[in-house]
Amino acid sequence: MANLYINNIYKKFGKTEVLKGISFTLNEGEVVSIIGSSGSGKTTLLRCINFLETPDYGTISIDDNVLFNGENHSKLTDAQIRENRLHFGLVFQSFNLFPQYSVLQNVTLAPKLLKKGTNEEIEQKAKQLIEQVGLTDKMNSYPCQLSGGQQQRVAIARALAMNPDILCFDEPTSALDPELTGEVLKVIKDLKESGRTMIVVTHEMEFAKNVSDKIIFMADGVIEEIGTPKDIFENPVSEKTKHFLQNSLERI
């Protein structure tokens, strides 16, 4: 089992409070989408969960295993932080593929360096993941030869190669041309169907509505509203949520 418990996370950058007490639970197999306007703290939250930022306060646990406790975070060694990161995968808005490596090498690099099996095992699994994202014919291409949508699919395969408990997406389609978002969203949707636990920060309202089990609406560093897609999109309680959704829909 891998249930994620986020409890009372605070994060400040200088004097700006970005996260002001975030708590939520994510059960295994669930997909939660985090929506909200820019500057609401969505990305910072995701970065805290992936240990790219250290929260000032709060706890992060997977089942009974407390990965982070704000009371004694200075005690986390580099090795522990790396250990913690392995529970999560992160797909970035700007892909961040390694340009000097082929598609296959991008996917196999980390498992090979961290000795997650024999080279044959790792390559076989990587090929399978690349097939899963539909890029078998691009196996030996370099990132510069791929479209944005293809690059993002490789990034997803790369994250999956480390077999994370929870896969996180930071606005995975925001840097893509509109006609390329579909192929990436489809991959995420397939992952949902295969039972992956995922956290998706997104601006794609329609997508959030269709694949999520839970929607978190964030505003000004707090969770303004949390609920099923039906609750949030059809019966939003908070004024801020209503306002945000109205604006998002108007744009469309």
Place this chain on the structure above:
Amino acid sequence: MTFLQVTLFLWEGFKLSLLIFAVTLLCGAPLGLPIAFCSMSKFKPLKYLSKVFVWVVRGIPLMLQIFIFYYAPGLVFNIPISRNINLFFLQNFGIENMGMIIPVLVAFTVNYACYFSEIYRGGIESITYGQYEAGYVLGLTKSQVFRHIVLKQVIKRIVPPMSNEIITLIKDTALANCIMLPEIIMKAGELASREMLVWPLFYTGAFYLVFVGLLTIILGRVEKKLDYFKA
């Protein structure tokens, strides 16, 4: 003197130029790396010490630095640099009684290490932080991220500026004649005063041109080899 005799006579000098070139590159290029890391250090005193050092070394003419390393041992420590100092590895190349090449090698190495360090620093700092983060979230260590992800991208970016410095280096070796080290231009000058032959002075240019031509081809190949990816 025949053309061949002049050529061989000048070649004796050019061997010294090549020696300075090779030693500077082999010692200066690695030495630049710790200097670059110091300049990027989070430990402020080390960072500023390194920045001041680079400022001084890049801020003073190389010729003056050669004089400093030539005279300092005698003036400060009372052990003057003598022509008679022999280095065993040089004797193997038929270069004897060239004690004054030591301060030249030291000055060149220190000077070029500082220039190289700035190229390295620029290259390392130009890699987006997203590349590091992509490695970190996969669970890699800092040193794995640097060695397996960042380094090759840095190398690709620094090849053109490094090529520039390397080409400048072979021509800078002529500065060694300020302390009477008989490099190629000094040798040609000798012919001018002793044999009344002026043309060898201009002929020395051909030596540099051929060598720079070779360097251009080699460095071009390196650049081409890294052309397969964009970074």
